[in-house]
Amino acid sequence: MExxxxxxxxxxxxxIEKILRKAGYHHLVLLSSAKELYHFLEMDSPNAAxxxxxxxxxxxxxxxxxxxxxxxxxxSQERYRDLPIIFVTAxxxxxxxxxxxxxxxxxxxxxxINKVELLARIRSTLRLKHEKDLRKKRDKRIQNExxxxxxxxxxxxxxxxxxxxxxxxxxxxPSSELAGDFYAWHALGAGRYGVILLDMMGHxxxxxxxxxxxxxxLKDTIMGLSxxxxxxxxxxxxxxxxxxxxxxxxxYFTAIYLVVDTEKRTIQYVNAGHPAGIAIVxxxxxxxxxxxxxxxxxxxxxxxxxxISYRGEARILLFTDGLVESLEEQMDDDAAVLINSLREQxxxxxxxxxxxxxxxxxxxxxxxxxxxxxxxx
Numbered sequence: 001m002e003x004x005x006x007x008x009x010x011x012x013x014x015x016i017e018k019i020l021r022k023a024g025y026h027h028l029v030l031l032s033s034a035k036e037l038y039h040f041l042e043m044d045s046p047n048a049a050x051x052x053x054x055x056x057x058x059x060x061x062x063x064x065x066x067x068x069x070x071x072x073x074x075x076s077q078e079r080y081r082d083l084p085i086i087f088v089t090a091x092x093x094x095x096x097x098x099x100x101x102x103x104x105x106x107x108x109x110x111x112x113i114n115k116v117e118l119l120a121r122i123r124s125t126l127r128l129k130h131e132k133d134l135r136k137k138r139d140k141r142i143q144n145e146x147x148x149x150x151x152x153x154x155x156x157x158x159x160x161x162x163x164x165x166x167x168x169x170x171x172x173x174p175s176s177e178l179a180g181d182f183y184a185w186h187a188l189g190a191g192r193y194g195v196i197l198l199d200m201m202g203h204x205x206x207x208x209x210x211x212x213x214x215x216x217x218l219k220d221t222i223m224g225l226s227x228x229x230x231x232x233x234x235x236x237x238x239x240x241x242x243x244x245x246x247x248x249x250x251x252y253f254t255a256i257y258l259v260v261d262t263e264k265r266t267i268q269y270v271n272a273g274h275p276a277g278i279a280i281v282x283x284x285x286x287x288x289x290x291x292x293x294x295x296x297x298x299x300x301x302x303x304x305x306x307x308i309s310y311r312g313e314a315r316i317l318l319f320t321d322g323l324v325e326s327l328e329e330q331m332d333d334d335a336a337v338l339i340n341s342l343r344e345q346x347x348x349x350x351x352x353x354x355x356x357x358x359x360x361x362x363x364x365x366x367x368x369x370x371x372x373x374x375x376x377x
Contacts, residue, residue, distance in 0.1 A: 001126070002027040002052055006037050006070075007059040007088070012111070016057060016088065019115050020122075029053075034065035034073075041074065053083060054129060055122065060089035060100060060108075068096075068103045075104040082132055084125045088113065149208060150174070156215055158184045165191055165262040166376050171350040173369040180207040180253075181320050181368040182215060186222050191263035194222040194231070197318045197372050198255035199274065210242065210251050228257050228270040229305040232295065236272075239296035252296030256288060256318055262376055267308040267316065275324060278317040278339055281310035285339055288316075316374040317342050317353075323369045326359045348375040 003025055007013050013030045020028060031037050041053070056074075060067040067087055074080050087100050090111035097108055106125055109118050160169035168185050180200035188194050196218065200211045217238045225231050235255070242251060256277050258269035267279060273294030276287040290306030308314075317338060327337055341356045350373040359369075 001025065001054045002029065003055045003057065003122075004029045004031060004037065004040065004053055005057045006031045006034065006062075006067075007057075008032050008062045009059070012059065012088070015113060016118075019113070019118060023119050025122075034058075034062060034067070034070035037070060037074070041080065043073070043077065055125060056083060056085045057088050057122075058085055060087045060091055060096070068100050071100065071103040071105050082129070082136070084129050086121060086125060088118075146205075149205075153182075153208065153212070156184075157182070158186075161185065161187070161193070164377060166193055166260060166374065167348045168193065168195060168372070168374050169348070169350055170370065170372040171354050172371075173354075175322075175368050180211055181322070181370040182211050183318075183370060183372050184215070184218055184222075186219060188223065188226050188259065191261060192226070193260045193262070194226055194257065195260065195318070195372065195374060196222065196231075196255060196257040197274070197320065197370065198253050199320045199322075199368075199370075200253040201251055207251070211253075213242065214238065214253070222257075226259060227305075228259055228268050229303050231257055232270045232272055232292065232303050233301075236295040236301055237299075240299050242296075250296065252294045254294045254321075256291075258288070258316070258318075260314075260316075260374060260376065265310050265314075265376075267310070267314060269306050269308075270303055271306075272303075275319060275321050276335065277319070278335060278342060279308055279314060280316075280339075280342060281308055281314045282312050285343075287335060288318075310376070314374075314376045315342060315348075318372040318374075320368060320370045323357075323359075323371055326369055327357065348373060 003020065005013055005016050005028060017028055017030060029040065031040060058067045058070065071085050074083060085105045087105050087108040088111060089108060092110070100108060107121050109121055157172065161167065170183050172181070174181070181198070183197045185193060185195040198214065200207045214235065217235065221231050221234045225234060239252065254274040255272045256269065256274040258267055260267050269288050269290070271277065271288050271291035276289045279286045279288060286308055288306060290304045292301050292303040319338070337357065341353055345353050345356060350371050353373065354371055
C-alpha cells in the first residue's frame with residue numbers, strides 16, 4: 001500500500017509522515033509540489049502503466065499549481081480516475097472546500113492536524129478504495145466471461161451454403177450485450193433445406209442462456225421433424241419446460257422457420273410472432289405472415305402453416321425487428337423499404353443489401369440486427 005503526501009511545507013510533510021509511520025503505514029512518498037506529483041504519476045506518458053498508488057494526501061494551497069487544479073488534472077486521466085485524494089489544508093473557506101470536493105476529492109482534513117481524525121479518514125477512504133478495486137476486478141472478470149460467451153454464440157451460427165440449387169447466408173450485427181438473435185440452417189436431404197431465424201426476448205446473460213438452450217434443441221428438432229408446424233410445436237414445448245410458476249419473467253421468442261424444397265419448388269413456413277419475411281417468387285412479392293403467436297406463452301397453441309410454390313427462382317429475406325428499428329426513415333410500411341431494396345439488388349449478397357439500406361449509425365444499436373437471405377437457382 002503506497003500513500004503519496006504532497007505539501008510545499010517541509011514541516012507539514014514531516015508531521016504527516018510521522019503520524020502515518022506510527023500508525024503502520026510505511027510505504028510513503030513525499031512530494032513538495034503538484035509538478036512532482038505529475039512526474040511521479042508519469043502524467044506526461046499516457047501509455048505508462050498505472051503506478052500502484054492507493055491514496056494521495058495533498059495540500060490545498062500550493063504555489064504555481066494549487067491542489068484543486070492538480071486534483072482535476074490527475075483524475076481526468078482514465079487510469080487515475082478512481083484514485084482517492086484527501087486534502088489537508090488550513091483554509092476554512094467553505095466555498096473553496098466545496099470547489100475541492102467538486103474537483104473529485106473524496107474528503108479533507110483541517111490543519112492543525114488532528115491525528116485521530118486524519119487516520120480515521122484515511123482508513124475510511126482506503127476501505128472504499130479496496131471495495132472499488134474488488135468491484136473493478138469482478139467487473140473485468142465478468143466482461144471477459146461475457147466476451148467469451150459472445151464468441152461462443154457467434155461460433156454456433158451456421159456457415160453459408162452455396163451450391164447449384166440454393167444459396168443461404170446471413171449478416172449479423174449484434175448489440176454490445178449478449179445476443180438474443182440466432183439463425184441456423186440444415187440440409188434435410190432430397191433437395192430440402194430447413195432455415196430458422198429467432199429473436200429471444202430481452203438481452204443479457206439470462207436471454208443468452210435461454211437462446212443456447214434452444215440452440216441445443218434446434219438441430220435434432222429440425223432434422224428429426226423437418227415439417228415447419230411440427231418443428232414449431234416442439235420448440236414451443238421445449239420453451240414451456242423452462243417456465244416456472246413463481247417466476248416473475250416469462251421467457252419467449254419469436255421465430256420464422258421455413259423449409260425450401262428445391263426439387264418440388266415449394267416453400268413451407270411458419271411465422272411465430274416474428275417480423276414478416278419477404279419472398280419474391282417469379283417476380284411476385286409475398287410476405288410470410290402465416291403462423292402463430294410467439295413461442296413460450298402457452299403450452300398449447302394453434303399453428304397455421306403457409307406454403308408458396310415457384311416455377312423459376314425465389315429470393316427470400318428474413319430479418320429481426322432490430323433491423324427495422326434501425327432504418328433511417330421510418331415508414332408506415334417498413335417492409336416496403338426492404339422489398340424495394342431486395343428487388344433492386346441482383347446478386348445474392350446480404351451484406352450489400354444491408355449497405356444499401358439507410359440505417360441509423362449515429363448511436364450504438366440498442367438491439368441486434370440480423371438479416372438472412374435465401375436464393376434458389
